[in-house]
Amino acid sequence: MDFELSDEQAMFRTVLQDFVRDHIVPVAHDWEQRGRYPTEIVDAMKSMGLFGLTVPERYGGMGADMVSLALVFEELSRGWMGVAGILGSHSLSCWMINRYGTEAQKARQLHELATGTRRTCIALTEPDTGSDLQGIRTRAWRDGDAYVIRGAKFWITNARHADPMPVLVKTDPSAIPEHRGMSILLVDAPADGLAIGRDIGKLGYKGPESCEVVFDDVRVPADALLGGVEGRGLQQALSALEIGRINVAARAVGIAQAAYDAACRYSKERHAVDRHGDASHSQPIAHLQAIQLKLADMATNVQAARLLTWWAASQLDTGVRADLETSMAKLFASEVALSSALESMRVHGGAGYSTELDVERLYRDAPLMAIGEGTSDILRLLIARRLLESAA
Numbered sequence: 556m557d558f559e560l561s562d563e564q565a566m567f568r569t570v571l572q573d574f575v576r577d578h579i580v581p582v583a584h585d586w587e588q589r590g591r592y593p594t595e596i597v598d599a600m601k602s603m604g605l606f607g608l609t610v611p612e613r614y615g616g617m618g619a620d621m622v623s624l625a626l627v628f629e630e631l632s633r634g635w636m637g638v639a640g641i642l643g644s645h646s647l648s649c650w651m652i653n654r655y656g657t658e659a660q661k662a663r664q665l666h667e668l669a670t671g672t673r674r675t676c677i678a679l680t681e682p683d684t685g686s687d688l689q690g691i692r693t694r695a696w697r698d699g700d701a702y703v704i705r706g707a708k709f710w711i712t713n714a715r716h717a718d719p720m721p722v723l724v725k726t727d728p729s730a731i732p733e734h735r736g737m738s739i740l741l742v743d744a745p746a747d748g749l750a751i752g753r754d755i756g757k758l759g760y761k762g763p764e765s766c767e768v769v770f771d772d773v774r775v776p777a778d779a780l781l782g783g784v785e786g787r788g789l790q791q792a793l794s795a796l797e798i799g800r801i802n803v804a805a806r807a808v809g810i811a812q813a814a815y816d817a818a819c820r821y822s823k824e825r826h827a828v829d830r831h832g833d834a835s836h837s838q839p840i841a842h843l844q845a846i847q848l849k850l851a852d853m854a855t856n857v858q859a860a861r862l863l864t865w866w867a868a869s870q871l872d873t874g875v876r877a878d879l880e881t882s883m884a885k886l887f888a889s890e891v892a893l894s895s896a897l898e899s900m901r902v903h904g905g906a907g908y909s910t911e912l913d914v915e916r917l918y919r920d921a922p923l924m925a926i927g928e929g930t931s932d933i934l935r936l937l938i939a940r941r942l943l944e945s946a947a
């Protein structure tokens with residue numbers, strides 16, 4: 556069993572680390588606090604070809620393997636998780652269009668998506684339902700050579716920049732089972748009746764916008780139906796969410812690693828007198844066992860989360876169904892992000908609560924990892940179902 560990166564993956568990781576050090580770290584704190592959109596970082600990611608991560612080379616993309624994709628999301632999130640969010644749903648949807656799109660859809664969409672000239676997102680969640688996608692209410696019906704879409708989506712990240720916007724709809728609300736009546740339509744923007752509403756206020760995940768989107772009888776050509784066949788939308792979305800779970804698991808690893816790095820650094824700088832132990836002179840808090848226990852647990856958890864993520868990513872690369880593996884990775888890594896951010900804050904004492912250091916941002920960004928692409932409880936249920944099926 557080999558847990559090492561290939562030479563190519565290791566080189567790619569170095570390039571990413573240099574990019575994050577030079578372009579993201581110097582501005583992340585200030586821009587995140589001010590809620591400034593990271594336009595320059597997006598431009599730099601375009602020139603690096605990162606918007607083409609999941610687009611095959613024949614359409615001008617990178618055609619990266621899933622471990623390399625995990626490296627991108629981990630390294631970006633070590634610098635600023637919000638920036639990784641700009642690439643997240645874009646990469647997932649590019650993968651979905653390439654995997655399920657007709658030849659005409661791929662030829663039309665993927666070249667510009669690969670360069671970032673055009674960008675995309677994924678519109679699944681609605682005001683009344685997120686975990687239960689079969690409960691969506693957005694409808695689309697055929698009208699001559701077009702579909703007409705009516706409904707609303709919620710929390711759609713990158714919505715304001717999305718063209719096309721893949722939207723999960725019900726094309727046959729009476730279908731049983733319900734998923735047979737669900738489809739994805741690629742909505743080119745702008746479109747009459749398509750309104751990107753307010754940016755929803757967020758605890759963290761600053762940088763990308765997450766919006767309400769309203770479809771007021773939006774007409775799209777019939778050939779906007781992903782794959783050209785109705786009734787496959789839920790399956791298309793769920794399989795794209797496997798990539799999404801690698802992306803979120805890797806982001807969680809990046810947050811956890813950054814939390815550990817900050818704690819380790821701070822523990823060597825901050826001094827305290829151990830009046831309860833042998834030494835009564837001032838020493839770095841890193842010398843205190845109480846701090847060392849936290850650092851050891853954090854580092855162990857981060858590495859376990861990273862290896863689980865790489866393992867799940869490798870499974871996806873073999874082309875087999877990997878919802879069990881990707882769910883395990885995302886469940887574990889997101890909980891590690893949460894615990895690491897909190898532990899790092901404890902190591903920092905009062906400084907960790909200050910908006911002058913990055914730890915509080917990690918603490919605000921971490922919870923989303925346990926929500927998007929399946930909440931932790933939904934993933935536990937999915938994992939249990941798969942385990943019980945295979946035990947039968």
Ligand SMILES: Cc1cc2nc3c(=O)[nH]c(=O)nc-3n(C[C@H](O)[C@H](O)[C@H](O)COP(=O)(O)OP(=O)(O)OC[C@H]3O[C@@H](n4cnc5c(N)ncnc54)[C@H](O)[C@@H]3O)c2cc1C
Pocket residue numbers: 644676677678679680683684685686687709710711712713757760765923926927928929930931932933936
């Ligand atoms: C910042 C942010 C960005 C997002 N970006 C996007 C995006 O780009 N595109 C998109 O489509 N969506 C996006 N989402 C939505 C996200 O995917 C959903 O929030 C998530 O899937 C959970 O759905 P929900 O919020 O409707 O929660 P609900 O489904 O209402 O769940 C509420 C609680 O009930 C639990 N629960 C629900 N059903 C069950 C069940 N059957 N059994 C046990 N427990 C259950 C959940 O675990 C959770 O604890 C984003 C969300 C956020 C916060």
